[in-house]
Amino acid sequence: MKQLCLLFLVLSFVSCGKKELPFGQYQEVISLNGTWHFLASNEIGKDQLLTADYSSWDTLNVPGNWDTRDRYADFVGKGYYSKEFNIPEDWTDKHVRVHFGAVYQTAKVWLNGQFLGEHVGGYTPFGFNVTDVIDRDGNNSLVVMADNSYNRGAWWPWGGISREVSLEAHEPIRLVSQHISAIPDFERDEVQFAIRYKLENNSSKTVTADIRTTIDQQQDTVYATKDVAPGEEVFSEIKFNRSLADYQLWGIDAPNLYSLTSQVTVDGKTVDLDTDKFGIRKFEVREEQFFLNNKPVRLNGVNRVHDHPAYGNTEPDPLVRKDMMDIKYNLGGDFARLMHAPYSEDLLDLCDSIGFLLVGEIPVWGDDDPQAFPDNPLTKHWLKEMVERDYNHPSIVAWSVGNELRDPKGEWSEKSMTTAQYKYVNSMLDYVEKLDASRLKTYVTITSYRQGEVGTEPYEKVDFISMNSYGEAVKLAQKTHEKFPGKPIFISEIGKSQIGPAPAAELSEELVTELKGLKDLPYVTGFSIWSYNDYRSKYKGTPASGFREWGVVNERRERKKAYGQLKEVFSFWEK
Known part of the structure; x- marks a missing residue:
């Protein structure tokens, strides 16, 4: 992640005009957050x-999100944003980019009347090089269209610019990203490091970029060199091993983090500096069990919808911290596919720091999802953006390519996947492997215990089976295991109709019995109840309040009786 303010802004003048400041002596990032x-x-x-x-x-x-305001509460369609700004005087010779953390769902962007481009996908970052468009001496006018017409799933399609917006100044040569994997080899007592750098050359000549990377806490330094031609974006990778005894592992109870700092120099001058946190851990499947750092684990949690009446899906730090600390330390959860969409960066940072394990997923969902066809370039783009942004987070241990795909035709009890849906999942699992071979792969099914069979159910390419159940979970997990043996099963969603309103609503006796009964199945690695919080929705079956009452807390985080019941079930699994 880019360091937002390396040094104070320095202005310097000479008789012939403004002096070009070297890297580190100008403000790199300017926030455009605030009133638009x-x-x-x-x-x-x-x-x-x-x-x-x-x-x-x-x-x-x-x-x-505009729909947190009463006057726009039910508005669906196009919302337009406008912001004027000036850039610092010492950015005169710098390359400039505009960065968006996320805009739901389709965004179009103009700067000073010039169209910069379009981005489709409401949960991942994007940006544009505006070096040749920006007015360096006067006002700049930035206009953004956000269209929330596209809606998947039962969660609310909160419209607008839901994450930060910023301007970034950089030298012609920049380090776009650095991805690190740090995997312990317990047989050899070593850590296997691999770092992949992405460099970009916006200058008019070929340059040699020297990279000096330090694991800060260890003062362990490695080096790389790469020639980059004009206009090119290139990759460079280094691998090295270190003694396991010199490092501490990242885990549920001891989430140890390290800082990776890379300095890029050209002709002896620093042109970029990035720091990312990472953890050293190995999350794997052995036969029908999860193993974390060479030890078998069974893991439970709750799904959490990024939703709040006052904040929409913007995920402010205090809300994220309150929710996740409650889930981890009060309820006792430690693993979940929290949501059907990429997470906010502050949530990932927090989960890294507290040892909460996550499955990341893109929003492809249900019986009529128009994106569920093989080799879909848009879903590949979503997956690529998510993986590239979240690669260094040790809390992410697996990727999921979709949820509950099924044929819209036929009786509910007879559901199976269409040929296109099946081929979609397999093509995306192949793509995950290309993007990130260091993590597990899964897909969330509700057809495995219905009409899904080997050859029509994506079983061979997943590392573990994620299964949703809203009734008879023990029986359905047994049926899934009989049909698809040899792989762990994680109950990624479980429930029994809606829980109901706070404070009296409770889990049914039948559901509590199922949650405890799953413990007796050795191939079931754990469960995640849907859901932690009530959330706004216009999906069928939503009460008149406009909030689906499936949570153990309501939309404003008032606890229900179900909260205490779930906490007791988690304790039962720990015995």
């Missing part, structure tokens, strides 16, 4: 948009 002008409209045209009087529009905070 806003217009909700499905009628305004491009010409009207780019010549509008933005000061006459309403105002909204960024990050934010």
Whole structure:
């Protein structure tokens, strides 16, 4: 992650004009968060948009969702944002990018009337090089369209710019990313490190980039060198081993983290500096069990929907911390596929720091998902963006490529996947392997215990089976194991109808019996109840309140009786 402010802003002048400041002596990142002008409209045209009087529009905070405001609570479609800004005087000779943490769902961006591009996907970052578009001496006008018409699943399609927006200044040569895997080899008593750098050359000549990387706490330094041609984006990889005795492992009870700092120099001058945190751990499957750091583990948790009446899906730090600390330390959960979409970066950072294990997933869901066809370039793009952003987080131990795909035709009890859905999952599992071979792969099924069979159910390529159940979980897990033996089964969602409103709503006696009964199945690695919190929805069966009451806490985090019941079940599994 880019260091936001390496040094204070320094302004320096000489008789012939502004002095070019070297890297480290100018502010690298400027936040554009705060108040933006806003217009909700499905009628305004491009010409009207780019010549509008933005000061006459309403105002909204960024990050934010327009549907947390009463006047826009049910608005679906296109929301337009406008922001004016100036850049610092010492950015005159710098390359400049505009960065968006996430915009739901489709975004279009203009700067000073020039179209920069479009991004489709509501949960992952994107950006544009604006070096040749930005006005370095005057006001700049940034306009963003956010369209939340696309909706998947039962969660609310919160519209707007839901993550941070920033301007980034950098030298012509920059380190785009550094991905590290640090996997212990317990037979050889060593840690196997691999670092993959991504470099970009925006200059007009070939340069030799020297990279000096240090694991800060150990003062362990390695080096790499790479020639980068003009306009190229290239990769460089180094591998090295170290004694396991010199490092501490990352785990559930001891989430030890290290800092990886890489300095890039060209002709002896520093041009970039990045620091990322990482952990050393091995999460694997052996026969029908999970192993974490050479020890068998059974792991339980709760699903958590990124939703709050006041904050939408913006995931402010205090809310994320309150929820995840409650799940980890009060309830006793430690593993989940929390949500059907990529997580916020602050949630990932927190899970890294407390030892909560996660499965990351892209939003492909249900019986009518238009994206569920083989070799879909859009879903591959979503997966690539998620993996590239989240690669260094030790809390992420597996990737999932979708949830509950099934044929829309036929009786519920007879459901199976269509040929296109089956081929979609297999093609995406192959793609996951190319993006990140260091983590496990899965897909979340509800057809394995119905009409799914080997050849129609994505069984061979997953490392473990993720199975959802909303009734007779023990029986259905047994049936899944009989049909698809030899792999662990994680009950990724479990429930029994809606729990109900706070504070009196409780888990049914039948569900509590099932949750405890799953412990007797040695191939079941654990379960995750749906869900931690109630959440806004317009899906069928949602109460008049507009919130699905499936949580053990309500939408404002008031505990239900079900909370205490779940805590007791988690304790039962620990005995």
